[in-house]
Amino acid sequence: KAGVTQTPRYLIKTRGQQVTLSCSPISGHRSVSWYQQTPGQGLQFLFEYFSETQRNKGNFPGRFSGRQFSNSRSEMNVSTLELGDSALYLCASRGQGAAFGYTFGSGTRLTVV
């Protein structure tokens, strides 16, 4: 069974640019979550999608957005990049229903210069 695939693995962008990150969940998983991981802040919840609908959102500015497609693949977008957006962005999928654990991808390392 293929795992969660995130592309690209590494990205370097300039302040003010925008970026799109991609996530392909495990086949059959309809729930996809995104987290930002930084050394000082741990894993911060961005949003969770289920059946193409955003079900919950974390405490991030509107520059962070996402979407989910009918095949459950998900993208997240960050516009007007700031230096503080440099982080590891992790995508995770899980099975339907309550009380299921996440399967994480390896993440996309974003560096903003």
Place this chain on the structure above:
Amino acid sequence: GENVEQHPSTLSVQEGDSAVIKCTYSDSASNYFPWYKQELGKGPQLIIDIRSNVGEKKDQRIAVTLNKTAKHFSLHITETQPEDSAVYFCAPNTGGFKTIFGAGTRLFVKA
């Protein structure tokens, strides 16, 4: 909102010793209690979980215990090995569409 605390933030043990990490949560509706292990350069990996109708679960050298009354659960690793060195996260969940992770515990196992 949900408040999740992990202790200790750093733990250093000698190979062969036991390690215990505690997670305290605030939402009494939490009914799923997983632990994740993150190694360098990788995403977190689910290593063990427990549901609210069970008090303890074991899987070889790792175990999770739950105290719902006191709202905490713990990860126990026995006979630690160097490959257990990693960051461990708890992530109690109510089954809803938002999971808050603890801040993480960095475990060092000295050979």
